[in-house]
Amino acid sequence: MAFTVKAKITGLELQGNQTKVTYSANYTDNEGNRVNQEWAEATPGYSNTIWILNEIVERQGLEVGQPFEIFYQKEE
Numbered sequence: 001m002a003f004t005v006k007a008k009i010t011g012l013e014l015q016g017n018q019t020k021v022t023y024s025a026n027y028t029d030n031e032g033n034r035v036n037q038e039w040a041e042a043t044p045g046y047s048n049t050i051w052i053l054n055e056i057v058e059r060q061g062l063e064v065g066q067p068f069e070i071f072y073q074k075e076e
Contacts, residue, residue, distance in 0.1 A: 002073040005046050006039040009066050018051045019062075026067050 011022035025046040029035050048070070052062070 005043055005070045006036040007046055007068050007070050009064050012064055017054055019054055019057045021050050021052050023048045
């Protein structure tokens, strides 16, 4: 069993040597126009928060607004 989510970074918050990275559904662009409509029908809401070491955030160039396709697969 597996599924994917269209998401974007909606928050970066430094917390010591880590950054709290918040992802939300990527269903609107910066002007508020609807995007990824076919994904919105299957997964109408999404949020995820993870903590990543600051050095990795910097090395990967993570920024608010960047789009991601996140893949979830059930571990067997």
